[in-house]
Structures are given as structure tokens and as C-alpha cells.
Amino acid sequence: MSAEDLLSSFPADAFGRVLCVVAHPDDVEYGTSAAVAAWTGRGVDVAYLLLTRGEAGMDASSPPQTAELRVREQVTASAAVGVSQVDFLDHPDGVLVYSLDMRRDIARTIRRYRPDAVVTGSWELEFGAGLNQADHRVAGLAALDATRDAGNRWVFRELLDEGLEPWSPRWLLVAGHTAPTHGVDVTGDPLQRGIASLEAHREYLAGLPGHPPPRALVTAITAADGRRMGVAAAVLFRAYDFHAPPPVAPEAVE
Secondary structure (H helix, E strand, O other): HHHHHHHHHHHHOOEEEEEEEEOHHHHHHHOOHHHHHHHOOOEEEEEEEOOOOOOHHHHOOOHHHHHHHHHHHHHHHHOOOOOEEEEOOOOOOOOOOOOOOHHHHHHHHHHHHHHOOEEEEEOOOOOOEEEEOOHHHHHHHHHHHHHHHOOOOOOOOOOHHHOOOOOOOOOOEOOOOOOEEEEEEEHHHHHHHHHHHHHHHHHHHHOOOOOOOOHHHHHHHHHHHHHHOOOOEEEEEEEEEOOOOOOOOOOHOO
């Protein structure tokens, strides 16, 4: 790959506060958490919002037992990359339905936390890991729409009654997208911390037949992404800059 084709890094001061919005415990840990480690390592404040507690994820364990385990493992995983604020909603695992309630819940958190960037997963039907799971698609699309909702005073007016003024994040970063635009170099310590964050889901992963060892899996993912940036290890995102002028047809510019 030529130097002209390499993906760019984000500007050093692109964001000081990031909110990651995903469906399940462990969704952030398949590479993205290494980027989180890189951000927190240089002082960026990162928080997680999980739409479910992952209660449908373990066949041999009842949903209440599974939820307790997965929440505990997620908190440990988050701490490994410098994240202490981890909030869980109670949308039903495995059967997420895109809804106004879900958008409102995410918009509420965005207004409370006031991030510069929202990170979520791809809503594509097919993405880097093959066919995308239904909850992941719903969560990504709802996070996209809620990012816009959070900045509109006249959408979800009840949030104003809660004392939550509109807030418009500048960036939406989509992990796992098939057409990434930017990357984060995670070579070295951020990668090691990212691996540790996936390893923290020890009991959950033990129940998944044939799941690769976390170190081998995260190393392989970030090495492949690193080649797109010309570094040893990276995490890639499709970045949408809501402060950028909207794209228009060339003939309109002329």
C-alpha cells in the first residue's frame, strides 16, 4: 500500500471526551478497547453505555445469572483500559428493536455526558467479521440517530424537563465498518491493555465453543488494521464529522 493510500490518524486534539454505545458486554473489546486505551492514556475521558446486560448470551446459565456475570466482567474489562463510567440499560438482549425509546435513552446519556465523539458499531448487514448480528445493527443505527437527536431541542422535549439541554457531538466513529476513513495507532501498551480487556470476559468466552484465544484474536485484528495505517497495530473507524460542510454535487459548487 502506497503512502498516499494509508488511512489518517485523528488530529491530536480531535476530542477530549468519548462515549461508546454498544449492545452487549464485550462488544467494545474486539479491538475498539485498544483505541480506548490509547485515548485514555493521553487524557481523553471515555465512558461506556451498554443497551443490554448480555443476559441471553450463555446457554448454560439463566438470564439473571448471566446478566450478573457479564456486568461484572464488563466493569473489569473497562477498568483495564482506563474507563470507570459504565452504564447499563435494560433493553432485552438478543431481541433489540429499534425504537424511539431506545433513541431517547441514548440521547439522554449523550446530553448528560456531553461527549465530543460517539463511538458505536457498524449497522451494515455484512461487515469485517462476516454477517452482522441483529442487536449490533440495531444499536449502531439507534446510536447514529440519537447522536443527532441529542442536539435538537424539539426532539424528546421531555429531556428538557429533566434539565438536559441539547448537546451535539462533533464526531460519530463507527467501528468495524467496511469503508474506514481513519485509524488509531494502538502499538505497544494500548494493544496490551486492549487484549487484557477481552481476557476479562473469561467466563463468558469459556462458554463459546471454538472461540480463539483473546490475545491471538485481538493481535490479528489490530495487525490487519495496522497495515492500513502503516503501523504495527491499529483500530480503524469510519468517521463522520458533523461540523464539516455537507457534501454537494460538484456541479453545484461550480
